[in-house]
Amino acid sequence: MKVVAQRPESLTDAPFHYCPGCTHGIIHRLVAECLDELNLREQAIGICPVGCAVLAYDYFNCDMLEAAHGRAPAIATGIKRLLPDRLVFTYQGDGDLASIGMGEIVHASGRGENITVIFVNNAIYGMTGGQMAPTTLLGQVTTTSPYGRTAEQAGYPLKMAELLAQNQGAAYICRTAVNNPANVMRTKKAIKKAFQTQMQAKGFSMVEILSTCPTNWGLSPLEALEWLEKNMIPYYPLGEFKVS
Amino acid sequence: MAKGRVTFRTERCKACELCVRFCPQQILSLNKTMINPLGYHPIAVVREEACNGCGICALMCPDLVITVERE
Ligand SMILES: Cc1ncc(C[n+]2csc(CCOP(=O)(O)OP(=O)(O)O)c2C)c(N)n1
Ligand code: SF4
Ligand code: SF4
Ligand code: SF4
Numbered sequence: 001m002k003v004v005a006q007r008p009e010s011l012t013d014a015p016f017h018y019c020p021g022c023t024h025g026i027i028h029r030l031v032a033e034c035l036d037e038l039n040l041r042e043q044a045i046g047i048c049p050v051g052c053a054v055l056a057y058d059y060f061n062c063d064m065l066e067a068a069h070g071r072a073p074a075i076a077t078g079i080k081r082l083l084p085d086r087l088v089f090t091y092q093g094d095g096d097l098a099s100i101g102m103g104e105i106v107h108a109s110g111r112g113e114n115i116t117v118i119f120v121n122n123a124i125y126g127m128t129g130g131q132m133a134p135t136t137l138l139g140q141v142t143t144t145s146p147y148g149r150t151a152e153q154a155g156y157p158l159k160m161a162e163l164l165a166q167n168q169g170a171a172y173i174c175r176t177a178v179n180n181p182a183n184v185m186r187t188k189k190a191i192k193k194a195f196q197t198q199m200q201a202k203g204f205s206m207v208e209i210l211s212t213c214p215t216n217w218g219l220s221p222l223e224a225l226e227w228l229e230k231n232m233i234p235y236y237p238l239g240e241f242k243v244s
Numbered sequence: 245m246a247k248g249r250v251t252f253r254t255e256r257c258k259a260c261e262l263c264v265r266f267c268p269q270q271i272l273s274l275n276k277t278m279i280n281p282l283g284y285h286p287i288a289v290v291r292e293e294a295c296n297g298c299g300i301c302a303l304m305c306p307d308l309v310i311t312v313e314r315e
Contacts, residue, residue, distance in 0.1 A: 001249055001313035005302035016307055020284070021260030025306025181266055181300050214260075221260040 010035040010044075012061045021221020023178045023211045024052060027120055028059055030178075030188045031091070034195055035062065044087045045079055047072040049101075051093035052126040070101020073108035076115040087198060089116040094135040095125040098158050102134075105164070109204045112169025116194045117206040119160060122213040123232060130216030134158045137231055142216070157235065161208040165241035171203035173242040177210035177233060179225045186238075202244055210236055248297020249313045252287050257309045259284035263301035269294045272301060 007013070010032035018024045035041045044062040048054060050069035057064035067075045072090035080088040097105050097119050108115065124142055125131040132142040132149055135157050139148040149157075165173040172194050176187040187209055194205035210232045212224035219227055250272075257280060264272045264287070275288040287309060289295065297314030 001297075001315055003311060004297060004314045005299040005310065005312040007308050007311075011308070015256050018306065020258035021262055021306060023306055025308070026304065029306075029308060181303050184303055221262060222265055225262070225265075 008032040008036045010041045010061050011059055014058045016059065017055060018052065019215045021212065021214050021224065022052070024120060026178045026184060027118065027187070027209055027211060028056065030184070030191055031089070031118060032060065033188060034192045035087075038192065038195055038199075040087045040195065040199075043085065044089065045083070047075050047079075047088070047090040049090070049092040049096040050127075051096045053091055053093060053120065054127065056091055070096050070099070071104055072096070073101065073104040073113070073115065073117065077108055077111070077113045080113060080115050084114070087116070087195060089118060089195070091118045092120065093126065094119070094121045094123065094133045094160075095128075098134040098160055105160075106167075109164045109167045109170045109206070112167075112171070112203040114198055114201055114203055115205075116198045117204075118191065119206055119208040120211045121160070121208055121232075121236065122211045123157075124213050124216050126213045126216055130213070135160070137235055140231075159236060161206070161236075161241050164204075164206060167204070169204050170206070170242050171244045172197040172205035172240075173208075174206075174240045175208040175210070175236060175238050177228060177238060179210070179212070179228045179233075183238070190240075208236075210238075246293045246295050247315050248295040249292070250289055250295055250301060251311045251313075253309050254278075254286035254288075255280050255282070256307050257284060257286040258282060258307055259286065260306065262304040262306065263287060263310060266300050266304050268298060268300060269296060271295060
């Protein structure tokens with residue numbers, strides 16, 4: 001028998017601290033598998049967010065840095081400009097990227113920085129206990145929208161992939177999900193394509209990945225996958241928004 | 245003879261059952277007679293001979309508990 005699925009070299013052996021069934025773990029593995037398969041581990045530099053993935057530098061077996069909340073695209077910009085031969089990627093949640101980090105991400109994509117953003121959209125602030133994020137859906141109950149988000153009070157959820165795809169500097173923008181095996185495979189393909197976009201120096205690339213937060217959604221891991229499919233995918237359509 | 249084989253780092257299993265849900269052969273189940281160091285009932289395979297080595301369980305496991313081998 002030969003091994004067909006095992007731990008990728010681009011992950012350390014440290015166990016993840018994530019909650020049971022949290023799909024941050026799946027996304028970490030996919031990023032690592034892409035680094036392995038494209039033989040990029042030794043030239044990769046990753047930037048961690050503030051959020052549940054704040055400890056990702058313990059997990060990825062490549063050079064890693066920690067950014068202040070939302071500032072990962074700014075750090076990535078500096079590193080990539082100084083070391084253009086490296087593969088530079090950020091890993092960011094929706095609070096990190098679309099709230100406090102909105103300025104950084106919009107301008108990094110606008111400038112066409114040749115970096116890759118792995119954007120994990122779980123429609124909530126996970127780490128801090130489930131507050132409303134800019135991506136929280138209308139009607140969604142969070143600790144800061146206890147009766148459900150309303151457009152009157154909090155406006156509408158932001159569609160980051162569509163928004164950033166408008167920028168001329170954006171070379172590859174895609175939205176995927178990790179709620180079932182087929183979508184996990186598609187997510188891996190998209191991450192690979194984003195890394196290749198950067199290695200071909202085409203410009204800014206981002207994969208927005210719809211992910212679960214069973215703990216703060218108040219659901220079991222399996223219910224959370226269903227909630228993602230029924231509620232998030234209709235509002236956040238999957239697909240490629242920019243390819244060049 | 246089974247076409248595939250799954251092995252587990254049971255001490256890392258968090259009992260989320262994502263692998264159980266998507267195994268096409270429906271041969272994975274939590275072992276309710278055991279508790280791992282994390283405090284969960286860990287994953288186990290109930291009909292080893294039916295594993296086809298498809299790898300879907302490992303694809304869905306968020307905690308890299310599962311290694312899959314195939315003929
Ligand atoms: C400057 C600053 N402001 C606020 C915080 C508090 N804080 C920590 S994580 C977080 C949001 C995390 O949510 P998200 O980016 O969606 O990631 P998740 O935890 O859901 O993966 C906030 C507001 C902080 N650490 N630093
Ligand atoms: S709080 Fe949510 S996002 Fe954070 S590890 Fe737990 S399930 Fe995942
Ligand atoms: S490899 Fe496929 S058949 Fe075997 S346990 Fe995993 S999901 Fe089931
Ligand atoms: S998916 Fe992984 S962590 Fe979840 S029950 Fe299966 S083996 Fe355990």
